Amino acid sequence: MHKTTLEKANSAESMFSVSALNVKNKKTQKLYSVLFLMMTLLLILPVLVILGTLIVKGGSMISIDFLFTDPVNGMTEGGVFPALLGTVWLVSLALLVSVPLGIAAAIYLSEYASDNWFTRIINLAIINLAGVPSIVHALFGLGAFVMFFGFGTSILAASLTLAIMTLPVVIVSTRESLQAVPHAFREACWNMGATRWQTIRRVVLPNAVSGILTGVILEVSRTTGETAPIMFTGAAFFLPFLPQGIFDQTMALSLHLFVVSTQVPNVPEALPYAVALVLIGMVLLMNSVSIALRMYLRGQKKW
Amino acid sequence: MNTAHDYAITTEKLNLWYGSFQALFDIDLNIRNGMITSLIGPSGCGKSTFLRSVNRINERLGYVRIDGKINVQEQNIYAEKVELVQVRKQIGMVFQRPNPLPVSIKENILFGHKLHVKDKKYSAADYNDIVEKSLRQVLLWDKVKDSLDQKATALSLEEQQKLCIARLLPVKPNILLMDEPCSALDPKGTAAVEELIWELRGEYSILLVTHNMAQARRASEECIFMLMGKVIEHKETSDLFVTPDKKETADYIEGRYG
Numbered sequence: 001m002h003k004t005t006l007e008k009a010n011s012a013e014s015m016f017s018v019s020a021l022n023v024k025n026k027k028t029q030k031l032y033s034v035l036f037l038m039m040t041l042l043l044i045l046p047v048l049v050i051l052g053t054l055i056v057k058g059g060s061m062i063s064i065d066f067l068f069t070d071p072v073n074g075m076t077e078g079g080v081f082p083a084l085l086g087t088v089w090l091v092s093l094a095l096l097v098s099v100p101l102g103i104a105a106a107i108y109l110s111e112y113a114s115d116n117w118f119t120r121i122i123n124l125a126i127i128n129l130a131g132v133p134s135i136v137h138a139l140f141g142l143g144a145f146v147m148f149f150g151f152g153t154s155i156l157a158a159s160l161t162l163a164i165m166t167l168p169v170v171i172v173s174t175r176e177s178l179q180a181v182p183h184a185f186r187e188a189c190w191n192m193g194a195t196r197w198q199t200i201r202r203v204v205l206p207n208a209v210s211g212i213l214t215g216v217i218l219e220v221s222r223t224t225g226e227t228a229p230i231m232f233t234g235a236a237f238f239l240p241f242l243p244q245g246i247f248d249q250t251m252a253l254s255l256h257l258f259v260v261s262t263q264v265p266n267v268p269e270a271l272p273y274a275v276a277l278v279l280i281g282m283v284l285l286m287n288s289v290s291i292a293l294r295m296y297l298r299g300q301k302k303w
Numbered sequence: 304m305n306t307a308h309d310y311a312i313t314t315e316k317l318n319l320w321y322g323s324f325q326a327l328f329d330i331d332l333n334i335r336n337g338m339i340t341s342l343i344g345p346s347g348c349g350k351s352t353f354l355r356s357v358n359r360i361n362e363r364l365g366y367v368r369i370d371g372k373i374n375v376q377e378q379n380i381y382a383e384k385v386e387l388v389q390v391r392k393q394i395g396m397v398f399q400r401p402n403p404l405p406v407s408i409k410e411n412i413l414f415g416h417k418l419h420v421k422d423k424k425y426s427a428a429d430y431n432d433i434v435e436k437s438l439r440q441v442l443l444w445d446k447v448k449d450s451l452d453q454k455a456t457a458l459s460l461e462e463q464q465k466l467c468i469a470r471l472l473p474v475k476p477n478i479l480l481m482d483e484p485c486s487a488l489d490p491k492g493t494a495a496v497e498e499l500i501w502e503l504r505g506e507y508s509i510l511l512v513t514h515n516m517a518q519a520r521r522a523s524e525e526c527i528f529m530l531m532g533k534v535i536e537h538k539e540t541s542d543l544f545v546t547p548d549k550k551e552t553a554d555y556i557e558g559r560y561g
Contacts, residue, residue, distance in 0.1 A: 114365045184402035188467070190360065192415030192474060193391035202414070203404055 054280065058273025066274060071256075075238060075264050080275055082242055086155075086250030087282070089243060090230060091223045093159035094166065099216055101163075102170025109171070110178040111200050130168035134228040137165045141233040156246040158234025165229055166219045173218065177211020178204060210297030217290035221283040227254040237263070253279045310377075311336045311478055311508035312357060317371035319349075319356055321364070326352045328532045330371070334525075339500060339509045341523035341540065343516055345561035349532040350512045354480050357510065358394040359387060376477060392419060395471030397481040401463035403455035403470075408447055411455045411466055412437050416473035433473050441469040441499055461492030465499060479503065481511045485518065497522040516556060520544050528552045 069079035113119040141161025151157040181204050189199040227235075235252040237259055243250040257279060261272035312334040319327035327349050334340050342350040355361045357373060359380060372379045380390050392415075403411050412434045434451065438444040443465045447458070455466055464484060471479065481500070485493040500509060500522055513519050519526050519540065526540040528551075536543060536552045547553045555561050 182402075184398065184400060185404055187360070187398065188402045188404055188470075189414075190363070191358065191391055191396040192418060192471065193388045194415075194418050195388060198418055207405060 051280070054273050054277045058270050058275075058277045061268075061270045061274035062277060067278065070240075071238070074266075075256075075260055076267050076271070080253065080256060080278055082239060083251040083253045083256035083275075084278065085242060086235065087224060087253040087279075089155050089246075089250055090159050090162060090234070090252055091220055093155060093246065094162035094223050095216070095220065097160060097163035098167045098170050098219070102167050103174050103212060105167075106171045106174035106178060107200060107205075110175045111196060111204065126168045126171055129164075130172070132165075134165060134226055137161055138229040138232045140164070141229055146233055152247065153232070153236075153249055154234050154247045155243055155250050156234070158230040158250075158252075159246075161229045161233045162223050162226060165226065166223055169219045169222065170215055173215025174208075174212050177208040177215065180211060181207045210294050213297070214290050214294045217286055217293070221286040221290075224283055224286070225254055225279065227252075227258055231255055253282070309336050310334060311338075311375065312510070313374045313377075315372040315374070317353075317356070317373060318369070319352060319361075320368045322366045326532050327356075330534055332527065332534060332537060334508065334510060336508050337505045338525055339504045339511055339523045340525040340527060341511045341513055341519035342527045342529060343513060343519045343555075344529035344535075345555065346514075347531075348529040350527075350529050351482055352532075353529070354396075354482055354510060354512050357478070357480055358391055358396055360391075360396065392474050393476050394478045394480060395468075395474075395476040397464070397467055397471070397479065397484045399483045400487050401460055401467050403458070403463050403466050405454065405456050407452045408438075408455045408458070408466060409434050409451040411470050412473060415470060419474055437469040437472045438466075440472055440503070441465040442495075442502070443469060459492070461488050461495055464488065464492070464496055468496075468499065468503075477508060479507045479509045481509060483512055483514060486514060493518070516544075528555065530555070 066079040067084060068081050070081055071083075072078035109119060109122065113122075138161065141157060141164070145151050145157035145160045146153055149157075151160075185203050185207065186199055189203050194202070230252055234249055235255040236249040237255075239249060239251050253275065257272060257275045260267050260275060310333045312332070314330050314332045317327055317330040317332075318325065330353060342354065344350050352361065356367075356369060357375070357380075361367045361369075369381060373381060375390075375394065379385070404414060406414070409430075413430055416433060435444060435448075438447060443462060446462065447453075455463065458466060464487075468479070468484075484500070485496050488496060497518065500511065503509060504524070511519070511523055523540050525538065526543045527537045528535045528543065528547075528549075530551055536547060536549050538548075543552065544556055547556065
């Protein structure tokens with residue numbers, strides 16, 4: 001039997017109207033989007049609470065003087081200058097080692113190496129190196145640099161330990177930014193008879209540099225906060241003088257924070273918060289520089 | 304009658320495998336000097352693979368195995384003593400998607416040239432000459448002569464593709480390989496690039512892979528039909544489309560498969 005025209009029109013109308021199942025699916029969809037929004041907000045919450053607490057409790061102590069004077073009176077008064085300077089020493093020296101090494105390794109892995117068991121083992125090693133706990137790196141640094149190479153507990157030994165610890169970060173981020181450069185650029189170069197190095201030097205690196213820099217700066221911010229690796233290898237509890245060279249020990253912000261918050265009696269309540277604020281301020285500053293730089297360099301290129 | 308010297312590319316029993324998959328079977332081809340030869344056939348028939356083995360760009364994949372010979376200007380480019388850089392210099396390639404480098408128009412043109420010249424000093428005027436000459440050859444000069452320092456990636460696709468062809472010319476190649484050079488372009492752009500390809504014949508031997516049978520018919524002098532990794536037929540374009548010898552060819556150009 002055929003339906004009448006009228007019946008057809010009616011059924012067509014109901015065909016496009018809301019069904020119970022539609023309503024239910026829509027509700028579920030809404031529920032999940034709200035749920036995930038909550039998760040995201042939950043993620044930001046600790047950051048805000050940490051920053052807020054630090055500023056409220058330690059903000060009053062921060063001043064130019066605090067940054068540029070020595071701690072006095074059993075570290076219960078004065079500033080953080082030796083620790084700040086020590087951190088700058090450690091981080092710069094660590095960078096000086098890990099950046100060239102890491103970028104070279106990443107270039108090899110991304111541009112030269114073919115995919116075989118050897119490079120797969122290297123990749124596996126890099127991933128594992130990134131997963132090694134920092135205290136293990138500390139012990140390695142102690143054994144290798146302090147004792148075996150005889151650098152003693154020194155800035156050099158601590159920086160090398162930090163460098164090894166952050167090497168995987170540099171390698172992975174560099175390799176990713178190299179691989180983000182479109183393959184068509186490489187093909188274009190090869191087809192004009194460019195060697196791999198000419199291709200890398202003239203086309204790949206200039207286009208990957210923003211990503212590489214971002215990775216490096218993120219590494220800086222991570223290195224700044226590390227405590228365990230430098231504790232055994234070169235950072236001192238307290239030093240009455242500034243380091244004169246890379247074979248001296250030094251104070252460092254992260255260790256100083258640990259010390260004033262747990263090891264020294266009669267510290268004013270605000271002091272550890274102020275030290276933490278300086279430390280986190282340094283890291284945030286680095287990150288903002290990294291973001292600004294990335295935005296600037298991204299604006300420069302178009303493809 | 305043709306002598307051997309009239310051929311830009313000749314192949315002898317060329318077989319090619321990707322891993323364990325054989326993509327080319329016993330390819331014997333004689334591709335004539337200074338002509339536009341088009342390669343047609345359905346997807347996966349090996350036409351791009353063949354093109355890419357002519358300048359050895361396939362090797363980058365690592366798992367490609369080749370046996371047989373490809374002679375370019377009577378020399379086997381797979382011989383042991385062959386320098387890859389020289390092969391690439393002699394045999395330029397144009398890709399499906401225009402791939403200008405993200406630098407200025409001028410630097411794009413000079414890129415290949417600068418790669419290969421180390422000992423000789425060039426003045427700014429020499430460079431300008433090279434740029435003008437190359438761009439004139441691809442019929443792009445009048446359009447971009449006032450914006451040579453602009454990013455090449457800002458050009459239209461048609462202009463980018465012309466630039467990619469122009470970029471090959473300063474290193475003085477003999478052969479241009481084109482892998483579906485118009486498939487990213489609109490009909491106007493296609494017509495313009497086809498016109499350019501037609502202009503370049505004679506001076507260069509051009510091997511043109513295309514999906515577009517009408518294009519092969521319009522823009523080539525000889526035509527090769529490939530199917531499942533084999534060459535089915537190779538003759539003058541006008542002949543191939545009117546009186547194909549093989550049934551497969553006839554069925555393909557009539558659109559019965561592909």
